[in-house]
Amino acid sequence: MRTPVRARLRTLLGVVAGAALALAPQAAALPAAPHTPTAAAGAAADPAYKVLVFSKTAGFRHSSIDDGVAALRGLGTANNFTVDATEDAQTFTAGNLAQYKAVVFLSTTGDVLNSTQQTAFEQYIQGGGGYVGIHAAADTEYDWPFYEGLAGALFHSHPAIQPATVKVEDRAHDSTAHLGAAWQRTDEWYNYRTNPRTTARVLASLDESSYSGGNMAGDHPIAWCKDYQGGRAYYTGGGHTDESYAEPAFRRHLLGGIRWAAGMTDADCRPETGYTPLFDGSSTSGWRQAGPGGFTLADGTLTSHGGLGLFWYGQELSGDYSVKLDWKAAGDDNSGVFLGFPASDDPWTAVNQGYEIQIDATDSADRTTGAVYGFRSADLAARDAALNPPGEWNTYELRVTGERLEVFLNGRKINDFTNTDPARSLRQGHIGLQNHGDGDDVSFRNVRVKHGGGQQPNPRTGEVKGVNGKCLDIDNSQTADGTKVQLWTCNGTGAQRWTVGTDGTVKALGKCLDVSGGGSADGTRIQLWTCNGTGAQKWTPQADGTVRNPQSGKCLDASGGVWNDGTAVHLWTCHTGPNQKWTLP
Structure with missing residues (x-):
């Protein structure tokens, strides 16, 4: 249903993208919202596509639905997608749904589809379609198991509208990359019947100590994404109030969810538990610089300058482990992540005695993004299908099991390498981030590790x-x-x-x-x-x-x-x- 849009390297590196996400002025401003967010500044435009916004209600009806439809239309105008808005469930046929890259359930409530329409929507998702649920989309179709799995969790209750602190757990996904580590918002904060953390990647959660009425025992997801039966599913609990749809940050949040569900950008949406931070954005304690140049820390992000040097973590990694980290290149920039090298203040030690997982996408096959530099090329077709272009964040998982290294890009496996050199070992050594040289601007966020990472607890x-x-x-x-x-x-x-x-x-x-x-x-x-x-x-x-x-x-x-x-x-x-x-x- 969704065709690959990653011809993507999208003229990949002919475009130099801005180093930060921006909120660009609308061409034609909506009355309720002076600014319409766009995707990463400077990035190539998404190909044109269509989105269906469905807002039928069979229970409580939110007054914000009209503002939500208007906001989504504005986002579409500014970001090259067309919005068809409907409350007619008869549009849920296989033939009609096939024209849409994503279907948005905008504060739907109650039973909104009959069995035939449900079957058509199931087939749409299973054929690669995208789903975006906003707010009361979780208060919908309680007796349809497929939908409960798609939405990730269903509504339980809510306290009064009030301010709360949203903890942003994933700053690489397009819907949350523009946010800081904490996001202050006023909304109606849902409690859910189940916790989606075991089946979805939680993007943001609520600090239950920052407001009254949370009942999820301190682990309170509020936005998440997941691959589901062949399709993509994204949900955010925000959007009860009329004012939500005039907030630039919330509108950008919605845009990122739509872009991901429609396949315009990729992300690692596998469930994630058990990781501990090596760099959490607030401190570089435990890290040290080898060689010239270094990294600047701002907004929870390390950005390289000068070089050739290496920023490496002093505690050795040993045994089986999984390292995850988020990275972004501003344009045609060079960097890499090193594993398995001994402690040294000489950056060439990592080059000569460790292994580099490359980031630069414009070199030869064994030295391009996802390659184990100089040793094994990535699966280039899989890499191209998963890689976001310059200006957008990507996530690596580097999973070491014995002397085997598996490389995952945005949740998709792109390389599988086994060390056979007795002078090197992936099972014992350090991790380092390369600052390659002047003009090579690469940023990193959220470096974390899970020991025993060779095990595979999730599908x-x-x-x-x-x-x-x-x-x-x-x-x-x-x-x-x-x-x-x-x-x-x-x-x-x-x-x-x-x-x-x-x-x-x-x-x-x-x-x-x-x-x-x-x-x-x-x-x-x-x-x-x-x-x-x-x-x-x-x-x-x-x-x-x-x-x-x-x-x-x-x-x-x-x-x-x-x-x-x-x-x-x-x-x-x-x-x-x-x-x-x-x-x-």
């Missing part, structure tokens, strides 16, 4: 790539039991977005990769089927690149000897040939 979502670089694909995005699973040229649709679960399942479009009839004979059909927990739907990745069905003891195999679009996959005796090698997210 992973993305493409499953096989022989000839083709993707595991669901025929024509159909969801009927028995639908053919095949190879197809990678295209970024929901039919190729698989979630590899911790329970051994591999899911797409809400259903499971399944061995027909639970069979074990060579050539048994692999298909899509309703998830049922049986051994026919369990898959185990192997170190040799194969994916095995333990019940049968056989492997996922691309049939035949010429692997074109439409090649069926089936079960076959494991032999580690190229048609049995798979790269999982």
Whole structure:
């Protein structure tokens, strides 16, 4: 449903983007809002797209809906998307929804869609569509499990309208990157029936000590994002008051949520728990500079100047661990993140004895963004699909398990490297941020670590790539039991977005990769089927690149000897040939 917009490197580095997000004046100001936010200053415009704003109410009706629609139309005018606003649920048909990159539920309440309309919307999301929920979107469709999962959490109660402190947990997502660590706002602050933190990336939460009436035991998410059944889901609890839609910061918050849900920008929206800060924006305690140049600290952000030097953390990382950090290049700028080097005040120690994960996107394949510099290129197609352009924030996860290094960009795996040099070790050493030289302006935020990071507690979502670089694909995005699973040229649709679960399942479009009839004979059909927990739907990745069905003891195999679009996959005796090698997210 959503086509990849990352031709993106968007003329990638022909554009020099501003180093900070800006609130630009509207071309034609709305009466209630003197300024309409735009995306990162200087960044190339998003391609034109359409958004459906749906505001039907079957319960309480918010007076702010009209202001919300007007604000979203203003954002669209300033940011190259067209808004269609409706309260007619009959617009929820497969054919009509297909024209929209995202659907915004603007303070909907109660049961607003019938079963046929619900099915059409489910198929839209499963086909790669985007969802944005604003405020009372959480007070909607309590008896529809799909929607509860999509929204992330449903309304429980609320206190009176009052000021509160919003803690911004993720300053890389486009909806929160313009905010400081604390955001003071007045709104009607919802309590939710469940905490979405285990299934979504929490972008912002409420400081319950800053207002009266919070009941979520001090962990109170208020904005979040998640990948969901092939699509993207974003929710913010703000937006009850009429005045919200005249606030530039809140409008920019909404714009970022829409841009992400529509696929115009990327972010790491996997759930995140258990990380501790190495640099939290307030202090550089524990860090030291090796070599010339350095970093300037402002607004919780480290920005490089001069060089060639290295800002490195004094406490050694050892064993299995996962490092996450947010970074942004102003334009065609050079920097990198180093791992596995010994303590030294000579920056060349990290170069010669550690490994650099590169940031500069304009060098050769083994020295470009996502590459392990000089050793292994990133998967360039996956990298290009995930990389935000200059002026926008990106997130790296660098996951070390033994001597294996996996690189994730905005939540998508783009590199998988194993150290075999006995003189180097990823399992023991330091982390450092490079300041490459004059004119190379790269910024970093929120450097954090999780020990034992080689474990994978959360499901992973993305493409499953096989022989000839083709993707595991669901025929024509159909969801009927028995639908053919095949190879197809990678295209970024929901039919190729698989979630590899911790329970051994591999899911797409809400259903499971399944061995027909639970069979074990060579050539048994692999298909899509309703998830049922049986051994026919369990898959185990192997170190040799194969994916095995333990019940049968056989492997996922691309049939035949010429692997074109439409090649069926089936079960076959494991032999580690190229048609049995798979790269999982």
